[in-house]
Amino acid sequence: MADLLDVKNLSVSVEEKAILDAINLTINKGETHVLMGPNGAGKSTLGNAIMGNPRYTITGGNLFFNGENITAEPVDKRAKRGIFLSFQNPLEVPGVSLGNFIRSAMEERFGKRIRLWDFRKELKASMDILGMDHSYAERDLNVGFSGGEKKKAEILQLLMLKPELAILDETDSGLDVDAVRTVSEGIKAYQKNMDGALLIITHSTRILEALNVDKTHVIINGRIKATGDGSLVNKINDEGFESFLEG
């Protein structure tokens, strides 16, 4: 099977401080990977580095997407290739409506004009999966959205942009049980209907309950300490990260 994402010996620092140390990770098309680890281990850093956040400096190693080296590529180019990052704290952008924004982004992603009629139909269908009121499309991007609404708006963008790889950075944090369930529905739709690959960053396991997990990675102090199948999630659930800390 062809590799979708290849992270090779990737080291990353933030403001001169080394965070990730020689990370290796391969995600194949359609696979779901989970990245777990205690706070400050470098989970979000890996997500941001894959997306190309200029705040994060790559000090060593390479990133390959569909076999092409994207290590030096700007964020927007990566997005067009089909990489998506769901933000932990999505930013508020006044004066830009959620609907218009998604449509502009789709036009960039697919390199063609999206007809308004088709767009509206698809948007409504996706909003329904997430139980979002259609009026949100007219509201300014994330402005005045509650924590849960912001996360839903992120998953809405995921469904509309149909990336090949979606990185979900703590998408479940701060959500109540119902909201986690709804967001999971959206993620499941992406997984099934679009055969999308996922890298789910989380330190809880609630969001994973309804999803099939192919691989689980445990990251501690900027290094991948263990990789296993979906059952590793249960182990962490029962025992925490303690057993990975020594050594």
Place this chain on the structure above:
Amino acid sequence: MAKDRAIVEDIDRSLYDFRYEEKEGEFYKIKEGLTEDIVLEISEKKNDPEWMRDFRLKSLEIYHKAEMPNWGPDISGLNVDNIVTYVKPNTEMSQTWEEVPEDIKNTFEKLGIPEAERKSLAGVGAQYDSELVYHNLQEEVARQGVIYTDIESALHGPYGKMIEEHFMKLVPPTDHKFAALHGAVWSGGSFVYVPKGVNVEIPLQSYFRLNAKGAGQFEHTLIIVDEGAQLHFIEGCSAPKYNVANLHAGCVELFVGKNAKLRYSTIENWSKNMYNLNTKRAKVEENGIMEWVSGSFGSHVSYLYPMTILKGDNARSQFTGVTFAGKGQNLDTGAKMVHIGKDTSSFINTRSISKGGGISTYRSAVVIQNQAKNAKSAVSCQSLMLDDESRSDTVPAIDVRTNKADVGHEAKIGRISDDAVFYLMSRGISEEEAKSLIVSGFADSVSKELPLEYAVEMNNLIRLEMVGAIG
């Protein structure tokens, strides 16, 4: 991709130094500065009525006595000793298309302004469709009894008396040096009279009128909206207006009658060598409503603070403004609200953007006089700086002389957030586009007040200004 726009940093003096072209006699006049003879020459050319000629001469006297403003942005680049070079009749028409700066030509092109129109906007003087549009507009409103014409013609018609009663009564020549200059040398502009109870449904656009007449340096706008009448007047245009003589000292006087409503929208986009010292003022009677929508782009230096005098009880005014100061620009803009009547209310809502070392200053004053019981005023001003070299200042003044008033002020100054740019880019949007979106979004509460085609043009302008903001 650093593609900075060309800016006019120093004004090429050869463009308005007429010594080599003019006869010796005139050379001496120039050295003396602005004289009575020159003002009389203008007056004669305009075929002024006697009172107007006297008014010009009186203004000239005041001009000579008045001091230059000792606050605000530096205007020492203005050649005040040789002020005559700015006001000499017909100087603005004497240039050729070749002399028009390249950045202005480019902007015309990017905004999709037709060839003939470009030449007219650049002051080269061209005849085109504007004449016709203006004529049609005039005919349409005339059916409702509305007068819409240039001031010169109106002075000699049945409304001559009305003009005499209102001309520079709100902005007297004694107001400041450039008001006095305006009084002495004003030329061109618009006169609108909306009779009692008439609701003018189509917005009147001076753009067509100014283009048709080729005016626009010391133009005077006088609008009188009589009791219960309504009007939307749109002044200016989003394309840069270029003048060789780089001083603009226009004057706008707006009279809003009892129960009347006036909306005055304007986009000023002068070429980047311009000193824009414009004075705008409105007086609102009982229950009247005055709405300002103002976009300030372009110019080298601007002083612009439209003022509303809320004279009648329950009079209301709203000012919505956006200012964009780029490289080499110092734009000092804001608004002034004076509450006199009881239960009057005002709202000032502004956005200013600075980039590339541009300076944007928000300056406002809210004055609530003793008799203005239960007056309400709210101010919200927000500034966005796009880089570390740009500057934004806020200078709000509030003067309340009654204890029965409700006054609020909110100011925010910030920078464009890298995280927001990253967020938008992570959805496939380019850096330039992401920044444009953020800036347009920031100005959105203002642009949505503009007529649609102007809002579109303003967003295009922001986009144009943002080219070169990255790098």
